[in-house]
Amino acid sequence: MEFTVYTDGGCHGNRRDAGCFGGYGFAILDPSGAIIRQGGGVGENTTNNRMEMKAVIMGLKILFLELSINYDGPDHDCIVKTDSKYVCDNYSDYLPEWKKNGWRKSKGGEVLNKDLWKEMDKLTPEFKSFKFQWVKGHHRDKYNILVDGIAQENIENMKAHHTHKQGDNK
Structure with a gap:
């Protein structure tokens, strides 16, 4: 059975200043295409690429737990769909070389x-098979749009929380 993890990450400021905030989102689909889990997180003083990677990592961790608890373990196929060329290209083209070179x-x-x-x-060897698939960002793919919305909402919530905390200190 193949499970799909949609991921997206973003950052307002992209580490250009000390107050930049990032967020990510993921959605996990079972083989029938139903969403079984979705979520996300935040980061401060981060970059778009780090948030894209955190989305993949957290999506895979949650999928691993989901498969361990509600299915017969993680021995299933996994495809990660992301609009991040950085993640897709570096994983397939450079990661093996980086490992070999220490x-x-x-x-x-x-x-x-x-x-x-x-x-x-x-995380990736935990699955029977694993691959990335690039999807065009914010363009007709409802699950990419969903995870982008989760990432952006997390960024806005982090900014609002930070602004509120600064106001408390005045």
């Missing part, structure tokens, strides 16, 4: 977001 780029440079790449790399 988590360094081919010319010796540091791998950006290495902590999250390592975490993602530990």
Whole structure:
């Protein structure tokens, strides 16, 4: 059986200033296409790419738990659909090389977001098969639109909470 995880992440400010906020969303679909879980989270002083990766990581963790509790374990096919070329391309094109090079780029440079790449790399072998599929962002795919909405709502809630906290300190 194939389970699908839709993910999206975003960031207002993208680490250009100290007050930037990020958020992510995910939705997990069972083989019939029904949503079995959805959620998201936030980050402060982060980037779009880190939020895209956090969406994948949290979606996979929740799927793993869901399969362990309500199905016969994680030995199922998993496809992650995301509008992040950064995640899709780096996972398939560069991750194996980074691992082989001790988590360094081919010319010796540091791998950006290495902590999250390592975490993602530990999760993907848990499934019978695993792959990414790029989807065009915010364009007719109702589940991509859904997870983008979750990410944006989380960002707005974080901004509102932060503004409220600053007001309490005056």
